[in-house]
Amino acid sequence: MSKFLMKISGFLIDHRLVAYLLFGVIIAAGIFGMNSVPVDAIPDIGENQVIVYADWPGRSPKDIEDQVTFPLSTSLQGVPGVKEIRAQSMFGFSIIYIIFEDNVDFYFARSRVLEKLNYAATLLPEGVTPILGPDANGLGQVFWYTVEGPGLNLQELRTIQDWYIKYSLASVEGVSEVASVGGYVKQYQIDIDPNKLFAYGIPVSAVINAVKDSNLDVGAKQIEMNGMDFLVRGVGFIKTVEDIESIVLGSFSGVPVKVSDIGKVVIGPDYREGVLDKGGVEAVGGVVIMRYGENPKAVIDKVKSKIAEITPGLPSGVQIVPFYDRTGLILETQGTLTEALIIEIIITIAVILAFLLPFRISMIISLSLPISVLFSFAMMKLFHVDAHIMSLAGIIIAIGTIVDMGIIMTENIHSTITADGLKNGDIQSRIQTVKNGAGEVAGAVLGAILTTIVPFFAILVLEGQSAKLFHPVVYTKTFVLVGSLLSALFLLPSLYIDFVLPGGNRMSRFLEKFGGKKTLFKLKTAGVIIASVVLIERVLALINVWQGIDWPGIGKWMINNIWMLIFTAIFVFLTFLLGKRLKKIGTALIGWCLKRKWILAVPAAILVFAVYLTVFEIKNEFRPPLDEGSFLFMPVLLPSASLSQTHDVLKKQNEILKSFPEVESVVGKLGRIDSATDPAPVQMIETIINLKPKEFWRPGMTKEKLINEMNHALQIPGVGNIWTQPIQNRIDMLSTGIRTPVGIKVFGPDLAVIESLTLEIEKIVRQVKGYSDSYAERIIGKPYIEYIIDRNEIAKFGLTIMDVQQVIETAIGGENLTMTIEGRERYPIRIRFMREYRDSLEALQNLLFITPNGEKVPLSRLAKIQVVMGPGMINSEDGILRGIVYLNLLPGTGPVEFVQEAKKLIDEKLQMPKGYYYEFAGDFENQIKAFEKLRIALPVCLLAIFIILYFTLGSAKQSIIVFLAIPITLSGGLILLWILGYKMSIAVAVGFVALFGISVDDGIVLTTYINEIKKSTAIHSIKDIHNIILTAIQRRIRPLFMTTVTTILALVPILWATGRGTEIILPMAIPSIGGMTIELITIIVVPLLNSIVMERALKNQIKNN
Template sequence: MLEKLVDASLRYKFLVLIIFGVVAFLGWRAVVTVPIDAFPDVTPAQVNIYTESPGLAAEDVEQLLTFPIESGMAGLPKVQEIRSVSLFGLSYVAVYFDDDMDIYFARRLVMERLQEVADRIPDGYGTPEMGPNSSGLGQVFWYTLERADEQLNAAITDMDLRTLHDWTVRLILRTAPGVDDVMSWGGQERQFQVILKPLSLLKYDLTFTDVMEVIQANNRQVGGQYVNLGAEQYLVRGLGLVADEQDIGAMVVKVDDGTPVYLRDIATIEQGGALRFGAVTRDGKEVVLGMALSRMGENAAKVVEAVKDKVAIVESALPDGVVLRPVYDRTDLVDKAVGTAVTALVEGSILVAIVLFLFLGEVRSAIVVIAALPLAMLIAFIFMNEAGLSANLMSLAGLAVGIGMMVDGAVVMVENAFRIMAERRESGEPVDRTAAVLAAAREVANPIAFAILIIIVVFLPLFALQGLEGKLFKPMAFNISFAMAGSLVLTLTLIPVLAALILKPKEERDTWLVRIIKTGYLPLLSWSLAHKKTVVTGAVALLVASLALFPLLGKEFMPQLQEGSIMWRVTSIPSASLDQSIKISKDIENALSTFPEVETTVAMIGRAEKGETADVNYMEIYTELKPESEWSGDRDIEALAEAMREELE
């Protein structure tokens, strides 16, 4: 069968060239369209459910909110486990599904169950909502909204910043393609607060319930159908939405002997910040942090580009004195990780080309063999795109590992064809290059196919991995298999065609490098054959020694990667207040700012709405460093981190 494939390729050379020209085009198209990320997304298929209930203790949250929701999710198809966290004022439930579960179908099932669960939750204790459809790698762009100058723009309050972010910045950025949500963190959420006067309530014989009912009833818009006046029809509207404190104060609470009692008579109405469970500081001052979350399965690099395009619109909409400053850009990590892999691919390809030329000693043969390398990679990208794999550090590492193996079959095929041409030329026979290549293929086609299939079989155990390990290492195994399968097809189709078109019959002789190597190798080979027992014993001893050294090697699940930043985690005593945590974060930021290598520092305290599940005694501090080329000292990042730790302690 393999011989027939080679024979058909040599008969229709022009057709084979056209086919692989199309393959090269499709491969390049896959290269520019395949999703790009730093790492494989190992996040399981999960749906998060958040329920806000301000003021409710953790024990009551567990009993009234978490337990009904968690029990209501039981029985859904393909559910692996259900986890929950109950905090002061927040219930968090995570439903984990099997990896083959479609995330949108899973969210639909959860939404249907939430409609049933809503009846089990007492009125006024919160409404369960699903979290963003994002993964653990979904935070692709961080930024802060802050005052341009703390002194000149002191009139802009934290409440103004939060309102501006929620109702302007966030709404614009959510329109970026691929963005599922934009999270707000820090600042103060604006509220109209009615502060009742107890003595006035007693004076007018009113209760808290009376006042609450009046406020709810007087903040409504109602429709009154329409009326016909002459030949025209007019719509009737009841305008009752309040706009400011004066509208709220003008509500009539009670009529006492024909005299109206207004809300402003029994209460003080003012704007104030809502109770908050988190804050964000940057370089010693409070700011509002926004996080753009990419939708699951989206191309992280393209999502960040789309967000940056929207940022330009946001900046034009911001008032004077307010600026938007980026904090974290996912493309920096993506570019570094993918750049490392691409550099390895390029360097490996160049080394392979040099080695081929040195050992083959013939430019035409080297050109034919090297042609298999980029085409095999392009074929791998085509399969990656079809399989839904992203171009990341692990998947591209598969190509880097397989660079040398991709040309093995082509080397054997070309070398054998060159040998047959040289032998026929030496014997004085007319050399038909097509016939010589076909004869060479008949001799080595089966061994080449078996050798490449064996290489693919070696990676079969990686395909059997499940869970986190499978998501991390399967992309590498898939990519190597795709590339090796592509190299096999190339070896049996395109390589024979190129060999028949490009190779020329010449005298077969060793290159200067091979001659030098043989001068040392042949005597060693003769000695090894004469001392078989010694060689075998030495090989076994080396094997045993290597196995004995294996336990001494360091082991880690993932290699340490350096993004050019440091993340600190600070935990205070459980009873620490938010104001105390803010003070601590400012002290830490001021201490870190004394290091000349530091670009900026951002502290994220507690939690955001429908975001983290942490209390106000916990904070994460992100320290962005300047490029190492701008560092004045000679210490590396490890030494810098140790110096910072000593300063903080």
């Protein structure tokens, strides 16, 4: 393979213009990709779901569950690729979530569900039509806003939202749905006085039919008159209150009876399922739901442009005010990662330029950094990898490794030219020497890249949420490393000839003049550091201005990063001092160690002891949570709580939250938005708490302390508090069906038994170490007023069940009979008895019923009225009823350990009835599955690394020697992880996988060169062996030390990064920083072990002879 690559490299060296053109194309493609790949804060880790929504107004959750949800759930289970079906039966509607396997195409899944719905609809009650929810995933709610205007009431604002703003924003490309929330929907209300109705002898059915028949337009085709066609239409739509009042219901004593005679008609609010509260005041708002697969930032930008476009056309003073905008999180996250990436690149370049190599060589090596990064962006565009925190993390953790191959390649070419005395020889001879020098290390470079990339294949075995999170890291790191390989093999040799080789061409001679020791380009250490700091600051300032973020200026930026700058300066200075004497020090150290090989046992014993102390102290978690910059506070009231009571709680809590100095704004929602994506009951509150930047927080305040303070201040009897973040909540709900990181699901056939079991489990888990708080769903807590119709009694009066039910449904509950059409606007017309005739049990019992023969009978005679407790919401999974205990853990508590202890305690103290069972759910499930996969995949990848080492080095013993770098660096990573107090997570595991690959690079390069020297050297004594080892150290210690130092130093900025997203990327960088620091030991270990193997071989050879 390496020979084939060197043939290509040789061709490009001879035709260098072709090489420059090819890499010019790569640069152009990278710039295009960087500006066009979709941008988001985090990858889309939501489940592959399709939502089915069925509306049945006025029906109880029991009716919905039995007649709608259960038939739909069971009939949809046969759809190919379905993983799980979750369903919720609420008052008046059913929502079913069909979760598909990740490999099922989203729109294919929707089409198959739609096919099934055609049959499933035949199983449902008349008038119930199931529909598909919006073509969006669970993370589609990207933009929330309020509609505000002076002098306008909530009904007027809701009208503007529903009929103007909503449809304008829905037309934006990439928007799946715009849902309204809050305010009042206009409704024409016919409030009937039953006494007047019965006095005229008019049944309720007559009112219903009359109203429906009085709201109608017709068309009568056309007629021709005077050579013209006239369209004929009958205009009869209701447009005003007076139109309704004038509807004739019948006659009494020859006098027409109108609607106005039996009641009153007013304009009022329709029944509402949600309320929006902003700062303690009711508000009207909307939610923009993004279509599946769209670019969040691009969609939000288009929505904002549309808002700016339509605002001048809104009524005077009406404004659309955002209160949740994911763009902020995207920009902050991208800003943090971009800053870290730029600082890494510039610091790495500065180190190379200032200390490690001659200026011109340093310059061409530095070019491999931006070229490799641009190559990665080009590949991201080609393979549809979005730019988000995880994909950029793959590039960031690889920055230090990118230049390694360039350093090794270019330094070896330069050393070969210098050693052969060809600096001033024939140009063709020198070009051939460049080819030879590149060929010497081509195999080592290829092997090093392969051993770096192959371990990452272990991450590709992850499935589900883990795959969506960490596969982008694998892709981008692979892309950037392939880019560095292409640069090292195919570009740097050509650049060396044209820009470094003395007398190579005009450019080379030009740079010779400006590359001498007495010129300005030979920058001193301090000059490079100062120039680097200024360059970093200016680049970051330009990027922030481009992204629309305020830039604090160089002074504040330097203060914020002072420790990073001090550490970097000290580290670079020490590297400089050591680098100038590296060959001398390295040769002397290795020479001393060659005579005292027992010294190897000392660091080995220290590392084993240190790892033994640390590894048992490190706890586990699935992934570090992303700090979204806002909280989502989700208090839940008992099922019996009314909308007005819940709203009182919401206003009281919002007032408390506003009093905290760290809070920027508070907007709360109770109930649901008008969308199938939101199943929340009116007893559930969701409050988005936007926080100020941390520099405005009280000294010493942290997120954990702030949540504890808020939670303590918000304690209200009968209210269970749940704390999370907006995106995190949607992820948890989609992946596990619960709203907290850990929960316990209880399944069974009876809701009352399920509720008692959840309450009992809630008591038990309070005894588990790490428990913070919990909330067991109160399922049977909603008061029901039930009419038990006496069939024998209604038969005496010639009535049917439908006759009685119609009065119950329409007169008591109210029913929207028809819709007015007022231009673009449509409003319902509702009929109902006046409030005083239905606001108490006594009034409900005394309602009169008119029989077909005109007899008036009290409803209490036809039906028994009783008050019972029933479910306010019914949840099920795969057709089985379910209850949940929501759990919050104390900070620092490992969920896996908590679940193991809680399960043991529950099994000891609770006997589950037959037919009932429980299971834990939460992020820890993904953690367990991911670690199980990695336990199998990692050994396979380590074996692959060993096989690559064997084919690269051709010796099993030498392969084992180089392979020992993996446990050595592993110990360094674990020690630093323990020192910094981080938990073992999948992110950390990814960091260790990255470490395994780069940890053997130095050993490959050093051992390969030892083998090269052995081929041309006769070995007769141990002194000859030592000379080979020392020669290899003299030639290779400089590039090896350089590659290790640049890898460490490139990751240092991440340690001091404090912006949004660092909590995700830092755990991936820690193993490499700790491991590569310890990896410096291998520069001693590898030659010593090679010497031991060679000495034993020599002794055996002498013995055999």
